[in-house]
Amino acid sequence: MVDQLSLDIYQGEFFALLGPSGCGKTTLLRLIAGLERPNAGRVLLDGVDLTPEPPYRRPVNLMFQNYALFPHLNVEANVGFGLKQEGLAKREIGRRVADMLALVKLEGYGARKPHELSGGQRQRVALARSLVKRPRVHLLDEPMAALDKKLRGETQFELMELQRQVGLTFVIVTHDQSEAMTLAHRIGVMDRGRLMQVAPPADVYERPDSRWVADFIGDVNLLEGRLGDDRVSIEGTAAGRLRVAAEAVAPAGAMVWVAVRPERVRISRQPPLPGLDNCVAATVVDIGYFGDKSVYKLRIRDGSLLKAAINRGADGDGAVGVGEQVWLTWPPEAARVLTR
Amino acid sequence: MRKVSAFNIAAIFVGIAFLYLPIAVLVIYSFNASRLVAVWGGWSTRWYAELLNDEPLLDAASISIRLALTSATLATVLGTMAALALVRFGRFRGRLAFAAMVYAPLVMPEVITGLSLLLLFVAVAADRGFWTVAVAHTTMAVCFVTVIVQSRLIDFDMSLEEAAMDLGAPPLRTFASVTLPLIFPAIAAAWMLAFALSVDDLVIASFTTGPGATTLPIRIYSEVRLGVKPEMNAVCAIMVAVVGAAVIIASLLAKIIGARGTPVQARS
Known part of the structure; x- marks a missing residue:
């Protein structure tokens, strides 16, 4: 068809x-x-x-x-x-x-x-x-x-x-x-x-242009929120206020999704500097070992799950175990706003 | 392995004897030297030699063979076309009725087929003779051909025809260069079966034949009514050999359909 x-x-x-x-x-x-x-x-x-x-x-x-x-x-x-x-x-x-x-x-x-x-x-x-x-x-x-x-x-x-x-x-x-x-x-x-x-x-x-494509090609974390007036901040997501690097092509106040690839998410034990964007506290739920990388499943405040893929040998790997409290961060340019 | 019990062996022997004892007796007595059918007079091939001098019998044999060649060929063409229609044209209007009508003659008593054809030929004022029997035998054999060819076509990988068309072959050339060679074993098997059915038939032929078209079975039947002559045993032995050979070749062909015609799948 x-x-x-x-x-x-x-x-x-x-x-x-x-x-x-x-x-x-x-x-x-x-x-x-x-x-x-x-x-x-x-x-x-x-x-x-x-x-x-x-x-x-x-x-x-x-x-x-x-x-x-x-x-x-x-x-x-x-x-x-x-x-x-x-x-x-x-x-x-x-x-x-x-x-x-x-x-x-x-x-x-x-x-x-x-x-x-x-x-x-x-x-x-x-x-x-x-x-x-x-x-x-x-x-x-x-x-x-x-x-x-x-x-x-x-x-x-x-x-x-x-x-x-x-x-x-x-x-x-x-x-x-x-x-x-x-x-x-x-x-x-x-x-x-x-x-x-x-x-x-x-x-x-x-640069997928829809949630469906982002999800079909590889893995992705999707967070729903309201686009701010500056068009680079997204309010009220499960991970709080998020920022992206590029201005979103949507009217301010629209409901949008922020997409972040798991391999762009960093895991850290140290709380980040105050005022840093794209930062959320999480608990490690599960670790999948794939040889060249490990995929972490993490539960955030509101109960939803995020994924982080850490390459073997990258810093922090191996140190974090299931049940530990960690901080997740990602740079604004790693996130992308999707409108559909 | 399953244990072979004495009962099983006995069952096989009784079954085979039941099927083949009469034929074996016929074949053995065809080599009987004695003129009396029921008295064994030693081995001889004299009745086979005498057949060569029996002009009417040879005529009947030649008619039967020409009849079988004609009707088998006609039935194969028509039956293959019917099989193609049933398999290829999907769900056309009245497909079920068409399929049932093609298969009905399989179970129709020969007497009814023969009588109805006779009535038809009388109604259209056809001169009864070679061609009326040929048409009657074709009618009888078409359904067998259709069943055999259809079973092959159902397994046929349609992507082979699509590939041929994609490579530039128009529909007719696709049929001739891809479809036909691949279903040929089935068509040949069907032809053999139609041939054997025609050589074999007495009932339909005696309804639809006319002067000058006495088939071998009709000839034998009328001769035997006047008393069994030893030549008849020889004729029958030859017919058993011919029909048996046709059926064996047909089933061998049907078997190699699997070997030759199986589409090569991507997965090995």
Whole structure:
């Protein structure tokens, strides 16, 4: 289900559609490929309306989530299938297929059937099959979902490298935020058929424009309060009066949310200097150990929970135990005002 | 492992004997040297040799085979189309009724099928002969073909067709280059079964046939009514071999559907 959205993707861009399962990201991809028909709206490519074109007449290719390799054809015939439909000469097809197999490091596998390949090799055959047509837009539906975690990491870098080499526009669908962050130049975050935010990865993480995006990408502490007249102070939150660095774009007196990433929160045993902003007393409720960092759950005055992530080796780590009284602080530039 | 009891072994032997003893007796007696059907006179293949001189019987055999080839092919085309309609077009209006109508002949008594077809041919004043039997056998076999092909199509991974279209193949070429090769084992199995059904049939053929189109089963039946001749044993033994081979090939094909046609999943 895709609901009233508008999205521009630029030539040569690596764009990621990110969202929870069932948010409509695959439907959006299939709309671009022509496998679904929109009730309303259009798909434009270079200003040309693709909407009435059937999938086999669109200069767009899709790599399927389950790869959809033809089980009765060998690797060469699978990769060459699309070129054969273009009516190219056999020699030309053979040359381009060989080049493509070399690019995805599958030389010597041309005669194998899909069931004789490993999961990673199948994934690369699927990639080669859709890329060999040199589509104007290359669509990838969860290309890493079926790979194990270690292989996924390697493949992500290979995919980035590949996109750079072929210089094509890539649109990838994923529910894995780290994958989207790693791969994409820009990310479109989707929820229930709507695009929530479109921005480069760093912006989506550091400057989310809604509570939903802030919460979906990584962890976040949200504190509700009333925006002050100076537009940088927020009154009446569970942590008292808070300050942010940048002026909020909302009328004074509006109800807003202050978002602070857990890794920006500092834990201290010493009471802070009087008059310091963004400071709240808390009790340690729970400590989650993640190896490279520890995540502290802390209860503040009104009973709500905040999270603080402390990197291993950072000062104060290890010293604080469950049940201890501590002070939480964060710099004004670490907090962001959200209006929705 | 489960213990094999004496009762189980006995049950298997009784069951198999019940099914195959008559056929075994028939096959053994087809090699009987004696002219008297019920008297064993030693091994011989003379009745097989004599078959080659039995002109009417050879004619009937050739008609039966041509009939089976024709009706099996027609039934396979029609039955595959019906299966595609049932599986692919989703919930169209009257789908349930259509499905029930396709399956009904499976359980319809042959006498009724034969009689109703005869009435139809008389009503439209069709000259009864080879083609009326061919149409009748097609009618009978279509539902079997549909059931077999449909079961294969239900497992068919639709994303394979989508992939072919995405790569630039229009619908008809997608069907020919992706769908058809993948469901081919089922279609071949269905054709074999339709062939065997047609060679086998006596009831429907005797209702719908006319002069000059005597099938092998009709010929055998009418010969046997005048007394069992040893040649008949030989003919029947050959038919058992042919039909048995067709059924075995059909079931082997149905088995390799799994090996060849299974879509390769992303997850291994």
